[in-house]
Amino acid sequence: MEIEKLQQSSIGYPAVPITLEFKMADFDPVALTNNLKSDIGPCFLFTGHPKPDEDGYSFIGVDPVESLSYRNGQLTIQNVSGIKKIDTNLKNYLEKLLNKFKTPRLPSLPPFLGGLAGYFAYDYARFAETSLSEVADPDELNDADFLLFDKVIAYDHKTQTVTLSKIVPTENFTGDFQATQRELSEFKQLVINNNYQSTLPNFELRSDFKLKFDAQEFAEKVSETKQHIVDGDIFQLILSNPQSAQMSGSLFPLTKTLFHDSPAPYQFYYQHGNFETVGSSPETLIAKHGQKLFTYPLAGTRRRGKTDIEDQRLAYELTHSPKEVAEHNMLIDLGRNDLGKISQFGTVEVTQTRKLRYFSNVMHMGSTVESQVAKNVTPVQIVESLMPAGTLSGAPKIRAMQLISDLEKQKRGIYGGCLGYFDFSGELDFCIGIRLAYRQNNHLVVHSGAGIVADSVAKNEYQEFNNKAKNVIDAIQKLQASEVIK
Secondary structure (H helix, E strand, O other): OHHHHHHHHHOOOOOOEEEEEEEEEOHHHHHHHHHOOOOOOOOOEEEEEOOOOOOOEEEEEEOOOEEEEEOOOEEEEEOOOOEEEEOOHHHHHHHHOOOOOOOOOOOOOOOOOOOOEEEEHHHHHHOOOOOOOOOOOOOOOEEEEEEEEEEEEEEEEEEEEEEEEEEEHHHHHHHHHHHHHHHHHHHHHHHOOOOOOOOOOOOOOOOOOOOOOOOOHHHHHHHHHHHHHOOOOOOEEEEOOOOOEEEEEEOOOHHHHHHHHHOOOEEEEOOOOOOOOEEEEEEEEEEEOOEEEOOEEEEEEEEEEOOOEEEEEHHHHOOOHHHHHHHHHHHHHHHHHHHOEOOOOOOOOEEEEEEEEEEOOOOEEEEEEEEOOOOOOOOHHHHHHHHOOOHHOEHHHHHHHHHHHHHOOEOOOOOOOOEEEEEEOOOEEEEEEEOOOEEOOOOOEEEEEEEEEOOHHHHHHHHHHHHHHHHHHHHHHHHHHHHHHO
16 A cells, blocks of 8 residues: 555554565465474464455464463563563553554455464453363463564465565554555565475374273263253353363464365464364354344254265254254354343344254254444453354353363363454454364364254264264374375
8 A cells, every 4th residue: 555545544543454465376375384484472363254245365474572361360471571470450551551552454455464463262261251160270271372573474365466564653654654564575585485384393193092081972962061050040052072182292284284174264274382283163153244244053963974865864854853953043042142241232133044064074954143333332342242052062152162161171271262353443253262283382172063952862962072073083094094194
């Protein structure tokens, strides 16, 4: 954008993005991230394409100016000044940061040019809902973790355009413009020179996966959940069953295997300190484009058929199951209610209902709920109002979450939370933390769950969470086999 137009757009804002665009047909986000990131440095790779009629983008951030880790009410801040720990309300701190660097929204450019990228864990909800109790935390998992990027690589997969951006203070805009353009030109050359496949970090699976609950224990949990439904406490609950193993090395090589074998609307990699996560999530928690909000409930599951005929039979079975349809409709209502808290009155509408969505190992029914955001609602309030998704908690949401704490008895971490970005312009996009693996130190976890309702059959629900985890487990085992061959 020309300096005069950019200067005009920046009036009234404390910061503004300066950008450089160029075409690159062979852009490889995994290879580029691998070459640009350091072995220990924080890193963010996020590809989002939630709707077929929207452009899909990949975003890469490898050199954050600040990192934020939040656990049990304490925020750890790390930047060039060092490390600082404070007891604080994370929402207030994030909002101050987003306001400090607030930029104009430039519609012709990608929706993430600089801001906060990271995740809210499922367990972050207890800071907004005081009735939720604290649970065991054997892995010392953060409740939220974010990286602040003032420089981002964005790639539009439809137009094959790379956009490099740098956020600069408006007060220094004129003086910084030429210097920033030179910096982005050097950055362009760095991107071009590093867009090639190279040796990935090592990964080693050092033990077999072990489920937290075996089939009998899980059946007992299902029975206990169904009794709560009979008693009128809840209508539905998402009961999860993590499986864990020991590993060494990095999870980054899993990106290449999982992204290729399990395409999904969202694919991501996030590293900060001794935590890494890789995922291929099919579900949006919340996205904001301009003044419009979108959430996409995804519920109702069948495995994929081994033949086209079996696939069609299972699809018919899913869409005609009274249990699955009722469960999905209930979660549409949860999405409508959650959006209603932060939307202009009368603008919440369901624009797509129970459309079949196919993935590598499972199929789901998906719906779309849209609205216009209410005035004076902040980006952090938007995400807090939606999380955790009803599709990962149950209905009524708060009571279901209370019972999840009693049944599962330990933190879920990023599973059931959300991962994505807050752009300094107010745009945001967060996917639900599912179909993922994460590690804390050398402890590797693959987490999945099943929706329990009154007529659930324990063995079927046990198979459902295994079906959901299968693509991630398969990718890990495939990666391990390739490492052995090397």
